[in-house]
Amino acid sequence: MTETVRALQLLGDRKLELTAIPAPPPPAAGEVQIATKAVALNHLDLWGFRGMAFAKRKMPQVVGVEASGEITAVGAGVSGFKAGDPVVMYGALTCGTCKACREGRDNLCENVGGIMGFHVDGFARDRLNMPARLVMPVPKGVSLRDASCAPIAFSTVQHMLFDNAKLEPGETILVQAGGSGIGTVAIKMAKAIGCTVITTVGDDEKAAKAKALGADHVINYRTERFATITRKLTNKKGVDVVFEHVGGEGFNESLLVLKRGGRLVTCGSTAGPSITFNLMQLFQQQYKIFGSFGASMKNIRESLDKMAGGMLPVIDTEIGLADLERGIARLESRQVFGKIVVTF
Structure with a gap:
């Protein structure tokens, strides 16, 4: 029997469904496998939920553009990470080789493969594989709930x-x-x-x-x-x-x-x-x-350092994966003060 993981998929305009999808294979060379622990909601999620850019998107699509997790496996050639490490993930599939990427201006990548959860499958799933170069360690003392707010907010x-x-x-x-x-x-x-x-x-x-x-x-x-x-x-x-x-x-x-x-x-x-x-x-x-759009990986590391120094995000609501649609509705209502975080 094929192993499956939970995933929250967007089926169409304002249509979300918690489904089972095939589990990711072992991480390839240069990749790590991550168990998602928390997804923070953003207006990008709201835009996607409303159906923006459907013409350029393959449905169904796993949602979630900002997240934290825990390493479960590392692929060949990966150093600096081991199973159990808490991490956050960059929210776009940058090329890593263009001039902007080489200069650390990741959000100006000339060959970006898409924003996670908006153009390509996102983080609202139990496990996924990511290029190790797009993954950053979470400092000691910073919870994965709080860390999930670092990659975008x-x-x-x-x-x-x-x-x-x-x-x-x-x-x-x-x-x-x-x-x-x-x-x-x-x-x-x-x-x-x-x-x-x-x-x-x-x-x-x-x-x-x-x-x-x-x-x-x-x-x-x-x-x-x-x-x-x-x-x-x-x-x-x-x-x-x-x-x-x-x-x-x-x-x-x-x-x-x-x-x-x-x-x-x-x-x-x-x-x-x-x-x-x-x-x-x-x-x-x-x-x-x-x-200004997005941020660089340097900005994410700076943000994590600020969290480690005691500057923590304001959390409005913490919900479970099955309630993400309710979280999006709260975000849309503009009653939010701070961040909405989905925990796994």
Whole structure:
């Protein structure tokens, strides 16, 4: 009888099913076999669940773009890993040989084979094989639940704030949607280096939680105009950096709160992907706008080091594999504060 493992597969638009699929073969040369222990949910999962890019995807497809696990076997030629090691996995099948990959800019790979759980089978299965070069050890003292938030949530923020926006100690930053998975991380990372943090949230309960995380000023964007409040808080000078991942109508107001020469970094468009803005404002105010997607493996290692130092993710909900659809529904409802993690 063929051995099987559990897998959560997307069958079509908003159709998820927990099924049995053939277990992976022993790892080939250069590979490791991993038992998945935790999958963290992201808006990429939500986009996939809604049916984005179906034309380019083979169905059914195993979901899950961010995960941690434990090594169960190593293939020939693999050093540095052994059975039982806790690890996290890079969420894209990079080539490892192009100029960007050689320079450590993994998220700009010129020959990427796809994003796990979005273009190719993802991590929401009991076991899988991965190239060892795309696997990183989890430091001692960091739980696999927390570590599952490093490959996308923590590392995306690390890349946005420090590689792109080059946030410096003592600066003032506006973090949009501070109750989201990456918003909570951005608050923590900015406060850790002594920044003044202004953040927006959608209700008073989230406002209290954002304050507890360390945010200096919290604005309920449903009842207040965040641009007006932010300008007042900065004596009309504006903020040094805007951490933006919402898009839509709020994007222009995010530009309005930047000081001259300020930096806006964005990685999302949950409120809408299309905007119109004033080019004269852009060049006269000398704004710097950075588009940011994903992160490098270096960013993931930096994130794991921060976790080992005590900076842990905010966990909104922990659920089992069979309840992943419920977790996606919660993510879609925007009631989340922090991350939703699926444990195996």
